[in-house]
Amino acid sequence: xxxxxxxxxxxxxxxxxxxxxxxxxxxxxxxxxxxxxxxxxxxxxxxxxxxxxxxxxxxxxxxxxxxxxxxxxxxxxxxxxxxxxxxxxxxxxxxxxxxxxxxxxxxxxxxxxxxxxxxxxxxxxxxxxxxxxxxxxxxxxxxxxxxxxxxxxxxxxxxxxxxxxxxxxxxxxxxxxxxxxxxxxxxxxxxxxxxxxxxxxxxxxxxxxxxxxxxxxxxxxxxxxxxxxxxxxxxxxxxxxxxxxxxxxxxxxxxxxxxxxxxxxxxxxxxxxxxxxxxxxxxxxxxxxxxxxxxxxxxxxxxxxxxxxxxxxxxxxxxxxxxxxxxxxxxxxxxxxxxxxxxxxxxxxxxxxxxxxxxxxxxxxxxxxxxxxxxxxxxxxxxxxxxxxxxxxxxxxxxxxxxxxxxxxxxxxxxxxxxxxxxxxxxxxxxxxxxxxxxxxxxxxxxxxxxxxxxxxxxxxxxxxxxxxxxxxxxxxxxxxxxxxxxxxxxxx
Numbered sequence: 032x033x034x035x036x037x038x039x040x041x042x043x044x045x046x047x048x049x050x051x052x053x054x055x056x057x058x059x060x061x062x063x064x065x066x067x068x069x070x071x072x073x074x075x076x077x078x079x080x081x082x083x084x085x086x087x088x089x090x091x092x093x094x095x096x097x098x099x100x101x102x103x104x105x106x107x108x109x110x111x112x113x114x115x116x117x118x119x120x121x122x123x124x125x126x127x128x129x130x131x132x133x134x135x136x137x138x139x140x141x142x143x144x145x146x147x148x149x150x151x152x153x154x155x156x157x158x159x160x161x162x163x164x165x166x167x168x169x170x171x172x173x174x175x176x177x178x179x180x181x182x183x184x185x186x187x188x189x190x191x192x193x194x195x196x197x198x199x200x201x202x203x204x205x206x207x208x209x210x211x212x213x214x215x216x217x218x219x220x221x222x223x224x225x226x227x228x229x230x231x232x233x234x235x236x237x238x239x240x241x242x243x244x245x246x247x248x249x250x251x252x253x254x255x256x257x258x259x260x261x262x263x264x265x266x267x268x269x270x271x272x273x274x275x276x277x278x279x280x281x282x283x284x285x286x287x288x289x290x291x292x293x294x295x296x297x298x299x300x301x302x303x304x305x306x307x308x309x310x311x312x313x314x315x316x317x318x319x320x321x322x323x324x325x326x327x328x329x330x331x332x333x334x335x336x337x338x339x340x341x342x343x344x345x346x347x348x349x350x351x352x353x354x355x356x357x358x359x360x361x362x363x364x365x366x367x368x369x370x371x372x373x374x375x376x377x378x379x380x381x382x383x384x385x386x387x388x389x390x391x392x393x394x395x396x397x398x399x400x401x402x403x404x405x406x407x408x409x410x411x412x413x414x415x416x417x418x419x420x421x422x423x424x425x426x427x428x429x430x431x432x433x434x435x436x437x438x439x440x441x442x443x444x445x446x447x448x449x450x451x452x453x454x455x456x457x458x459x460x461x462x463x464x465x466x467x468x469x470x471x472x473x474x475x476x477x478x479x480x481x482x483x484x485x486x487x488x489x490x491x492x493x494x495x496x497x498x499x500x501x502x503x504x505x506x507x508x509x510x511x512x513x514x515x516x517x518x519x520x521x522x523x524x
Contacts, residue, residue: 089272103230375417
């Protein structure tokens with residue numbers, strides 16, 4: 032223990048950094064008010080444990096992978112059972128998609144409380160095992176009710192997204208959390224891209240590659256088993272790696288966890304509402320963009336074929352990942368989390384109108400301008416997804432350390448509810464708009480732009496990050512403490 036006397040004669044006690052409480056959540060802009068050189072040195076982000084971050088990122092891929100791998104073939108799989116007509120297959124597909132989200136929402140709080148009581152690692156392993164089992168079994172289903180059962184099972188064991196969010200939070204602090212959650216969001220994007228790609232590529236292997244798989248009766252009898260098995264193998268590898276190398280991060284505060292009622296303060300409820308609104312806009316764009324690309328130009332779309340739609344989707348996912356990995360950590364450090372959220376959300380409504388502009392140019396035979404507008408939406412407009420990660424950081428900053436898992440469980444449940452309802456709503460608005468040429472087919476984009484403007488308003492009312500960097504006296508104290516630590520480390524005292 033060392034004492035350092037400041038300019039105002041106040042004696043400060045220096046303690047090693049390891050005794051400090053965890054500092055989760057958002058950041059404030061850098062301050063130049065105090066000792067610029069020395070303070071800038073301490074303002075550098077703390078290094079992340081990249082081994083843990085990469086391990087958690089590989090596990091994070093599993094949820095969107097298992098959710099999206101079914102999309103390319105589930106319609107045909109249902110029809111081939113002979114239990115549902117082609118005209119009614121849409122209802123069954125919709126129920127299969129919703130079954131996962133509903134059961135996940137109902138079970139998440141139980142997983143969150145289990146993670147607080149028993150630890151993060153065992154809950155993650157159990158959730159990954161459930162995802163592995165349900166996905167592998169789905170490929171061998173011969174009846175529609177079996178498909179429903181597998182998706183319900185996947186939802187019941189759908190706690191991996193919640194616990195991975197929590198582990199990401201507890202493996203970083205406010206100085207480097209934007210970088211950590213950039214990896215989190217990038218992994219989710221990669222899972223969303225890989226899922227449909229693997230599902231389409233490996234479905235019906237006996238027909239696609241008869242010389243290789245045509246004589247394997249397993250794949251002849253179960254033509255959709257291979258993509259599910261490939262997905263299950265990936266989850267198995269991730270589960271084994273996590274069981275060996277993942278570090279437990281459960282804080283001691285969880286020995287006496289707060290009740291859910293005490294966690295849901297007015298500030299927390301408001302922040303969850305802001306989070307729900309922001310993710311609704313993002314998920315609606317995810318759902319609407321492929322439908323827009325498929326729709327004929329004459330009524331409001333782009334008349335793209337499936338390979339082109341897949342290419343645009345992959346490019347959009349890649350650009351989102353680059354914004355998150357490269358742009359967001361820097362913006363968060365330079366501007367602070369809330370200011371980044373405000374600035375990005377202020378431009379989001381403009382970006383959302385670019386697809387409508389691209390169609391207007393296409394209708395008037397300005398092909399180059401149409402493609403430039405569409406390219407701007409895919410590349411620059413994808414930066415709007417930084418709102419998703421920024422609002423997650425602000426949400427973490429409102430949560431006490433003993434309730435991180437509970438708050439993340441509620442957040443993932445909100446995501447499940449949003450995915451169950453609002454993508455179908457915005458697609459229906461788009462269908463009504465283009466079929467009746469309401470506002471020339473642009474009604475859905477105008478509605479989304481208005482919702483994005485609502486995100487900007489929400490950002491203005493988001494709580495400030497709790498950080499002492501704005502306070503001059505406290506900033507001086509931090510500089511003096513840093514100097515005291517250096518003295519202790521060097522032994523010159």
